[in-house]
Amino acid sequence: MSLAELVSTDPCTGEAIWAGPVGGVAAAVARARAAAPGWARTPLAKRIAIARAFKAAVEAEADGFARLIAAETGKPLWETRTEAASVAAKVEISITAQAERAGEKLAEGGGVRQELRHKPHGVLAVLGPYNFPAHLPNGHIVPALLAGNTIVFKPSEQTPAVAELMASLWAQAGLPDGVLNLVHGGGDVGRELAGAEIDGLLFTGSAHVGAALARQFADTPHRILALEMGGNNPLVAWGLDDIDAAAATVVQSAFLSAGQRCTNARRLILRQGDDRLVEAVLALTDRLIVGAPFDEPQPFMGPVISNSAADGLERGWAGLQAAGGRVLRPLVRARADRPFLFPAIIDMTGHGPSDDELFGPVLQIIRVADWDAAIAAANATRFGLAAGLIGGDVARFDDFWARSRAGIVNWNRPTNGASSAAPFGGIGASGNHRPSAYYAADYCAFPVATLAADALGGGITTGLKP
CATH class of the missing domain: 3.40.309.10 (Aldehyde Dehydrogenase; Chain A, domain 2)
Incomplete structure (x- = not known):
């Protein structure tokens, strides 16, 4: 193995599952930046159609998807089948959340329209964990794409093969080149990506790494940072x-x-x-x-x-x-x-x-x-x-x-029971008040408030000299 190659192994046997190059952050960010204007202007209906095509591709590949997750993580097949199903189910949940939490609202009175619409941030980085290598990063990726962002996704170095399959299914669904970009590597690649010219970062992982990301973002308050960091x-x-x-x-x-x-x-x-x-x-x-x-x-x-x-x-x-x-x-x-x-x-x-x-x-x-x-x-x-x-x-x-x-x-339910149709997040060292799951739509777009009229009108009527 060269120093520029990452190898993923089956934890049960130690056998290699996948190997590929590491790094390439600058090129991936450049591709995402170049694709951002076109994807942001793509009609929402078209973005939804691509997301639904991804859902169909996941469902068609459900057995192979589950088996790959099982081989790379060691989780039982019965459990990874539920993860593959969750990846597909996330699409419709995210479409509903997008409409409810980041859609358009219009009101009119006195000839003035009050408008609320949302814009994408631009280029978002996603850092994924190994425990749910498909479901958890997918919970960032789907709402971010629906909102019109482009993405650079670095999966855990423990589970690159699952990420490669996910990316291939998005491509199969018709996602344009440069909208979803994959980079591999360990913590050094994650730090490089966090420090690159991105507009935000969406993270699921340990409190230690989340705190390091918060320090790295301290001088860039204009960039969104969503952290989900576990618990005791x-x-x-x-x-x-x-x-x-x-x-x-x-x-x-x-x-x-x-x-x-x-x-x-x-x-x-x-x-x-x-x-x-x-x-x-x-x-x-x-x-x-x-x-x-x-x-x-x-x-x-x-x-x-x-x-x-x-x-x-x-x-x-x-x-x-x-x-x-x-x-x-x-x-x-x-x-x-x-x-x-x-x-x-x-x-x-x-x-x-x-x-x-x-x-x-x-x-x-x-x-x-x-x-x-x-x-x-x-x-x-x-x-x-x-x-x-x-x-x-x-x-x-x-x-x-x-x-x-x-x-x-x-x-009277397990602590690990949570719904994708509800917000997911915590306080203290567990997060930074940006819950994911259904509320991911909140951090994937920002609101733009508008007052609009079809023509200029009115004027200054008081406080003027005759």
Whole structure:
């Protein structure tokens, strides 16, 4: 492999999936800049038609798309099929959001028209993550294209093959040359793209990288920056009736996608002395199948994305033990040379749980004396993406909703349940108040307010000398 080549590998086997050149940021931005005026002036109906053709292309390629995502990320095939379906579904959702949140509004009175229309920013960069390498960047790309922006897309260096397939499907749909441009590479390429002559950047990833981007953008307040940066999400269990259902909700919240969702529950908070739920969670966790994407029976979860990620999680796990945590289920690595991790659970009561985002299958348990202490424990984080309550009644949930600090607050549902037809984002270290999903239309275009009349009229009638 040359220094100018990126190779993507299957995390389950280490076999190469894709190889290609890195860099080329300046040329990609130049192509996007050259294409921007024509795409911005393309009628919205034409842009919508191309987006719908992309949707059709994704649906026609759904099985191959899902299999490629599974091979490159290690996620089970049942799960990647839902991701491929979400990519297609995003188109109609974005068309509706575009009309509702960034459409045209006209009013007339006294011979003057009040108009509200929206313009694209120009050239937008999209930095995508590896955990949902198609769905999450697609959530930026579709609304940005509908708004009339051109795009330079840098996917995670872990998942370039999925990005290449997405780009090819857009081309198949009839997207003009230069409107969507792909560059590959690691953090150095991302920093170069963020510092290029772009009009904004849309990012999904870690808080560490998001904070670095915010610093890089500090001297360019005229450029849009939308950040979605993960979380250290609490799940509070209180007043439970159905322990088995509660355990299933906890396990899905904590371990779905091998714990590699920004909305995974990292902390389970419950009343001191209530061990029934913990025992049920442990028993269900012991039954989870960890395996490769195409195994039969299908696994509940696959590996984490890479050996490097697994190494980092093992270091984080060791830190929790060093802080005094009581191990209930150890973090077990099935093979030293591959990133398969069995889910881990640790009781951190009284020992200061970590406020790092341990992006993998690690759940911390915190026991508290009363409801006020549960709320305080839930909010004891610099993040603020997702929070959940299981159990209780409407009054209890209303109090939890009012006092919790998160952009997604669920009741009797997993923390990682979110709708593409709703805004998605958080506060604190989880974002910068630019939620994505349905509200992505807000940051992909800017409003232009107009007062208009068909002819000049009126004039100064007071304050004039005779």
